[in-house]
Amino acid sequence: MTTETPAPAISGAEARRAARNAGAIAAASVLSRGLQFGWQLILAPALGPAMYGIYGVVVAFIMIGSAIPNFGMGPIVVRDVARQPEKAGRYLTATLFLQTLLALLAYLGLNAAAALGGYDETVRVFVAIAGISLIVDILGSMCNDLLLAQERMLASSAVSVGYVALLVMLAGLGLAGGYGLFGVYAGTIAAGIIRAAALWWLAWRGGVRPIWPFDRTVAWPLLVNGAPLALAAFLSLAYQQADKLLTNRFVGDAETGYLSVAFVLIFGVIELLNTTVLLATFPLMSRAYGDGRSPLFGFMVDKLAFFTLLVSLPISLVTTIFAAEITVPLFGEDFRPTADVLRILIWYALLAMFASVLARGLMVQNRQRITLFIRAAGLAANVALLAALLPALGVQGAALASVCAELLVLALLLRVFRAAGWDWRQIVPRLLRLAALGAAVGAVMLALRELSPLPALAAGAGVYAAGIPLLNILAADDWDLLYRLAAAMPGGALVLKYWRRAVKINW
Numbered sequence: 001m002t003t004e005t006p007a008p009a010i011s012g013a014e015a016r017r018a019a020r021n022a023g024a025i026a027a028a029s030v031l032s033r034g035l036q037f038g039w040q041l042i043l044a045p046a047l048g049p050a051m052y053g054i055y056g057v058v059v060a061f062i063m064i065g066s067a068i069p070n071f072g073m074g075p076i077v078v079r080d081v082a083r084q085p086e087k088a089g090r091y092l093t094a095t096l097f098l099q100t101l102l103a104l105l106a107y108l109g110l111n112a113a114a115a116l117g118g119y120d121e122t123v124r125v126f127v128a129i130a131g132i133s134l135i136v137d138i139l140g141s142m143c144n145d146l147l148l149a150q151e152r153m154l155a156s157s158a159v160s161v162g163y164v165a166l167l168v169m170l171a172g173l174g175l176a177g178g179y180g181l182f183g184v185y186a187g188t189i190a191a192g193i194i195r196a197a198a199l200w201w202l203a204w205r206g207g208v209r210p211i212w213p214f215d216r217t218v219a220w221p222l223l224v225n226g227a228p229l230a231l232a233a234f235l236s237l238a239y240q241q242a243d244k245l246l247t248n249r250f251v252g253d254a255e256t257g258y259l260s261v262a263f264v265l266i267f268g269v270i271e272l273l274n275t276t277v278l279l280a281t282f283p284l285m286s287r288a289y290g291d292g293r294s295p296l297f298g299f300m301v302d303k304l305a306f307f308t309l310l311v312s313l314p315i316s317l318v319t320t321i322f323a324a325e326i327t328v329p330l331f332g333e334d335f336r337p338t339a340d341v342l343r344i345l346i347w348y349a350l351l352a353m354f355a356s357v358l359a360r361g362l363m364v365q366n367r368q369r370i371t372l373f374i375r376a377a378g379l380a381a382n383v384a385l386l387a388a389l390l391p392a393l394g395v396q397g398a399a400l401a402s403v404c405a406e407l408l409v410l411a412l413l414l415r416v417f418r419a420a421g422w423d424w425r426q427i428v429p430r431l432l433r434l435a436a437l438g439a440a441v442g443a444v445m446l447a448l449r450e451l452s453p454l455p456a457l458a459a460g461a462g463v464y465a466a467g468i469p470l471l472n473i474l475a476a477d478d479w480d481l482l483y484r485l486a487a488a489m490p491g492g493a494l495v496l497k498y499w500r501r502a503v504k505i506n507w
Helices: 012-065 073-083 085-116 121-130 132-149 153-176 180-205 216-250 253-289 295-321 323-331 338-364 368-393 395-416 424-449 453-470 476-488 492-498
Strands: none
Touching: 012 085, 012 121, 012 132, 012 153, 012 180, 012 216, 012 253, 012 323, 073 085, 073 132, 073 216, 085 121, 085 132, 085 216, 121 132, 121 180, 132 153, 132 180, 153 180, 216 253, 216 368, 216 395, 253 295, 253 323, 253 338, 253 395, 295 323, 295 338, 295 424, 295 453, 323 338, 338 368, 338 395, 368 395, 424 453
């Protein structure tokens, strides 16, 4: 007869270190994203729609190409070096050789794709210049992975924020000097070189040196185990960037600029409302899943998905109705056509945030291969729809293609996701009531829009807030969850002084 050995308890010091590391990464992410968003608010009006469209399509090329030098090796290096710190030097040697070679291949591949794809000379020139950053950035990233493996998140986060700040400063100087996109990319590459030097210096100080000769027993598993992750990253990035590539190729530079600005806003919404929440809840979801039989995991997915829709629906309505009032003050009158794209694309964000909850659930269940096939189907549908809609509808067709493709992805995810405690059909009645409330809110804001945006927004918010309890959109366990969250937040004691509910606060 055998007995199970209990898992060792996590010490207080380990818990505090984990919390500190998570906090450092979260803070760096928020600061970096904020700086990048602010930079786009400066860059787009300074370049104008046509040049910003060229910038957008070049970014699309580089984003897709980045999956090749990374090749999914980062998480594997972090995992393996964390387990065997003495092998850090061998992993650095392996990635220095493999990822540098892959970056060179990616650089050649991107330039060949731009030429064979029929893109004009301006795009090809800037792809050739910007593509240098693939090589520079991977030299820094391979050392950053080692810092993460050593749990030196504070150092990694400081470099991350400093790099973005330096990039904005140097690229801004190039732009202000009258050098246009040449100045922007010169500043970007210079900042990347400084980042790589800083990360190598930190790794060196941490006692990590490349150990020669090249160890094939380290390198080969990196390639084999990284390949599925690389393919998944490539498909995901191609899915996100295909709109800009095809819009630029078949419609024009200015239209690509309008689409690129809309995507800046959309991905800002997704990062703020969805990505950070899923990142924060991922460890809790993993623990709740356990052996797969606990209904707590399905409960968490249910609540994350429903509250995602509850929060994103009013944002989507406001963005649809007041798209021009959002884009023109931020980016200028030249980007007014972006409003027509944003009105459609915001619904892609709503669908994508809902789908991301289910995709994260599949990852917890170790079923990410299913997500890979679904993303491949979404990419194929997106490309087919772009081919059909771009000639007829122009840049608005690109936005509509994204919405339809994401709807297909969501439908497939709903079809394949299974978990104890999860049944999407149970929330359908509440979703229908939520849709009816959304229609009423939209009608109110449209009726008052001509008077002034502020009264329209206030009235819409009032109708939405009143309609949630009146239409029983939130179930009893939804209110219980909100009550516990309110109690756990700073100032929760004050909230509970006025809001009382027969719920035991146990966390």
